[in-house]
Amino acid sequence: MVASLPTRELTFHNMTAEPTIKEFHLFAGIGGGIYGGILLNHTCIGGVEIDKFCQSVLRQRQSDGWMDEFPIYDDVTSIDGTEFEGMFDVLCGGFPCQAFSHAAHGKNIAEKNLWDYMFKFSKDSKAPIVFGENVTEKALIQAKKDLESIGYKVHMCRLSCGDIGADHRRDRFWLLAVNDDAALKKLLAKHNSDEIMEAKCWAKDPSDIPTIESVARRRELKAIGNAQSPFAAAVAFKILLNRHRNNSEYKVVPSKDEIAKVFRIAPTWIKKTYGENFGYVHTPTTMANYSCPSMMKHNGCKNYNYIFGRPISKDAEYLMGFPPGASSLLSQPKDLLTNWLIDSKQ
Secondary structure, three states, rough: OOOOOOOOOOOOOOOOOOOOOOOEOOOOOOOHHHHHHHOOOEEEEEOOOOOOOHHHHHHHHHHHOOOOOOOOOOOOOOOOOHHHHOOOOEEEEEEEOOOOHHOOOOOOHHOOOOHHHHHHHHHHOOOOOEEEEEEOOOHHHHHHHHHHOOOOEEEEEOHHHHHHHHOOOOOOOEEEEEHHHHHHHHHHOOOOOOOEEEOOHHHHHHHHHOOOOOOHHHHHHHHHHHOOHHHHHHHHHHHHHHHHOOOOOOOOOHHHHHHHEEEOOOOOHHHHHOOOEEEEEEEEOOOOOOOOOOHHOOOOHHHHHHHHHHHHHHHHHHHHOOOOOOOOOOOOOHHHHHHHHHHEEO
C-alpha cells in the first residue's frame, strides 16, 4: 500500500529555534541514515523502503517516539519526485550496493543498480541537496558526474567506520551535492557551532547493554547488515559540508584533521579489553553465518566469534553504533535512544 503524500503543514516535536533541516530518505532500511540525521539534529519527513520487515521496524520506532512520524513509500521505481518539490532540504540515499559490491566476486547484478532512480528523483523533486552513499568509488564517481551534469556542486569522500575508531572496517563512499545556495546557507547556519561528536557507545562493555528480545534474528541481522552506520553517515555529512563551506579541493580520503574537527576518536571497549593490535572484527553484513567453523579462516570472523560467539542483533547493533533495539519489531523504551544521543556528545 502506497502512503499518502505529506502536507506542508506537518509539524514535528523536535523543532527548535535553529533552522529545521528536513530530510527525505530513499532506501531507508531500518533507518541507519535516519539515525545519522538524528545525530545531526535533522528531521526525517518521509522515506522509501520496499522491504516489509524494514517498513515495520520504522513504523515501530515512530510509535516508540524515537522518530517523528513520517510516511513510508513502497517503491523507488514508481514514486513521483515532482510531488515532493519544496518539501525537504536534503535527499538522502545509500543506493543498493549489489550492482557494485566487491562481495559479488564479479557476479554483480546490473538490475540492482538503482542510482538512476535516485538521480531521477533528484531531478524531478529539484532536490536542493543530495547526500548519497555506496560501497564502491566507481558508483559514486558516476553519481557525481550525473549530478554535476545538471548543475550540482559535488564533494565526495571515503569514510570507513574504522576511520572513526570503530572495531570493524566497513569502507563506504559518500557524496554531498548542492544545487541551491540558500539551502547550503541554511545547513551552514545549522552546523555553525556544533559540538564535536563522539561514539561513547563503543566504549561500553557490550554485556552491560540491555538485552533486547529477538523475534526475527536473521531478518534483523540482514537489515543491520544492509544499513548505514549512523556515526559514519553523520561524520561523512559534516566533513563534506565543511568541504562545501571552504570551497576547496580535497583528497577522497579525509585527513585526520578533517575528522578531528567533527568527531573525537576514543578507545573502544574491545581495544581496551583485547589490545590495540587485536585487529578488526567482522563487519556486520547481511549474512548470519560468520561464526560458523568454516568462516574461522578469516581473522575478522575469528575475532567476532572470539568476542561475541553466535551473531545476534544486539551485538551487530553495537558494532554498527546503533541505539540498542533499533532493529527490533518489538516496542522499545525511548530512553534507549535518549541515552545513545547523550553518549554521542563529548
